[in-house]
Amino acid sequence: MTLSRRAPLDGVRVLDLSRVLAGPFCAQNLADMGADVIKVERPGTGDDTRAWGPPYLRDAQGNDTTESAYYLSTNRNKRSIAIDLSTPEGAAAVKKIASQCDVVIENFKVGGLKQYGLDYESLKAEMPGLIYCSITGFGQNGPFAQRPGYDFMVQGMGGLMSITGERDGMPGAGPQKAGVAVTDVITGLYAALAITGAIHERARSGLGQFIDLALLDCHIAMLANQNLNYMTSGVAPTRAGNAHQNVVPYQVFEAKDGYLIVAVGNDSQFRAYSQVIGKPELGTDPKFQTNSVRIVNRDELIPMLEDIMLKRTRDEWISALEKVGVPCGPIQTIDQVFDHPQVKARQIWREVPHPVAGMSPTTANPINYSDTPIQYTRHAPRLGEHTEEILREFGIKAD
Numbered sequence: 001m002t003l004s005r006r007a008p009l010d011g012v013r014v015l016d017l018s019r020v021l022a023g024p025f026c027a028q029n030l031a032d033m034g035a036d037v038i039k040v041e042r043p044g045t046g047d048d049t050r051a052w053g054p055p056y057l058r059d060a061q062g063n064d065t066t067e068s069a070y071y072l073s074t075n076r077n078k079r080s081i082a083i084d085l086s087t088p089e090g091a092a093a094v095k096k097i098a099s100q101c102d103v104v105i106e107n108f109k110v111g112g113l114k115q116y117g118l119d120y121e122s123l124k125a126e127m128p129g130l131i132y133c134s135i136t137g138f139g140q141n142g143p144f145a146q147r148p149g150y151d152f153m154v155q156g157m158g159g160l161m162s163i164t165g166e167r168d169g170m171p172g173a174g175p176q177k178a179g180v181a182v183t184d185v186i187t188g189l190y191a192a193l194a195i196t197g198a199i200h201e202r203a204r205s206g207l208g209q210f211i212d213l214a215l216l217d218c219h220i221a222m223l224a225n226q227n228l229n230y231m232t233s234g235v236a237p238t239r240a241g242n243a244h245q246n247v248v249p250y251q252v253f254e255a256k257d258g259y260l261i262v263a264v265g266n267d268s269q270f271r272a273y274s275q276v277i278g279k280p281e282l283g284t285d286p287k288f289q290t291n292s293v294r295i296v297n298r299d300e301l302i303p304m305l306e307d308i309m310l311k312r313t314r315d316e317w318i319s320a321l322e323k324v325g326v327p328c329g330p331i332q333t334i335d336q337v338f339d340h341p342q343v344k345a346r347q348i349w350r351e352v353p354h355p356v357a358g359m360s361p362t363t364a365n366p367i368n369y370s371d372t373p374i375q376y377t378r379h380a381p382r383l384g385e386h387t388e389e390i391l392r393e394f395g396i397k398a399d
Helices: 022-032 088-098 120-124 151-157 182-205 215-222 225-233 267-276 291-296 298-309 314-323 334-338 341-345 387-393
Strands: 013-016 036-041 056-058 064-068 078-082 103-106 131-136 210-214 250-254 259-263 328-330 349-354 358-363
Touching: 013 022, 013 088, 022 036, 022 078, 022 103, 022 131, 022 182, 036 088, 078 387, 103 182, 120 131, 131 182, 151 182, 151 215, 182 210, 182 215, 210 215, 250 298, 259 314, 267 291, 267 314, 291 298, 314 328, 334 341
Parallel strands: 013 036, 013 103, 036 078, 103 131, 131 210
Antiparallel strands: 056 064, 250 259, 259 328, 349 358
16 A cells, blocks of 8 residues: 555544444445444443354464454454443443444344434434444334344345245255355445445535445345346246256256356357357257247256266366356365465455464455555454553543
C-alpha cells in the first residue's frame, strides 16, 4: 500500500453488536477494508461461536485455546470489548461508544435493543449521521417479523433445499442443505454492500439511515435464475442432482477412477465435447444440436454420455477436454483445494500473529485492490482483549 492512499474504509468506525455468522461476517469484510470494528461481547462467554468446536485454535504447546475455528473464520481485524448490556452502566457505555461510530450492526430480535436505548430510533435523534444495519430472520415487518431466523431453517423455507439434492426417484433423493451456511454468508455480504452504499450516500446528504436486512429476503434473492425459471414459466424448479436446470450437459460425470464436472456452456463447446468423446455425430444431431433441444431430450442424451465417460480416467478426460476449450474440472476435498497450485498462487491461505497460538490461519478476502490491498493485521480477538483500551479511548471508566 502506498503512503498516499489509505485503506478504502480507513476512518470509518463500526460498532458490531452482532454474533454468530451473518453480522460478524459483514463486520469482518468492513474491517478488512480498513474500518475500525469494535466487537461488543458478553462478559464470560462472548460470541456464541467461540464455543462452536472442536476444532479449536491450538496454542504453542498444542493445547486447545478458547477460540473455535468457526469463530476465527468471521472475526479477524476487529477489537473485542466485553461489556454487559443488561446493566444500566453497560448500556450507557455502549451508547457512548455508538455516539462516536459511523455504523452500528446488530442481529437481535426485532425491537430487542430498545430496552437498552440502543435501537435506531433511540440513537438517530442524537446521531443523525448514524448508519444502522439490523439483520433479522424475517425483517422488520410482516407476520413473521417477531420470529427468530436460522440459516438451516431459511434454506428450507426459502426454497434452496427444494432444488438441492438428488432428483426424485434416484438413490439418495430428497431435500439437501448446502455444506456451508450460505444464507448467513450471503446476508453478510449484502449487509456489507448496503453499508458501503449508505456511507457513500451520506457523503452527499450528511445523513445516516436504517438498513433492514432479512435472512429470508437475501436467501430468495440469491436464487437468481431459479426464481426467474419459475416466474417466467409458472413451473417451480425441482431437484436436479448435480445437473443444471437450464444447460445440458452441465453436470458431474463418473469416470473410470472418480468424478469430474463437465460444464458445456454453448453449442460450439458441445460440438467440441462430442469430438473428444468419439461421438462427433451428436454435435449435429437435430435432437442434440442446440441447448434448447438437449434440455428436451436430456433423458436420452445423458445415459449415453454417462456410459462413454466411464471408459477413461478423470484426468485423461480433463486433459483432453481442456485442450479443446470445454470447461471441466475435478471435485476436490478442502485439503486438496488448499494444495492446488492456483490457490497457492493466489495466497488464499494467510496467517496472522496470535498472542497464544503464535500464528492463526485465516482465509484471504477475495477482494484484490490494486493500490490499497486488504491488510491482515489483527487476529480474531480474544474475549475482551481490548476492553480497557477501548474504554480509555472513549473516556469511560473501567469500573
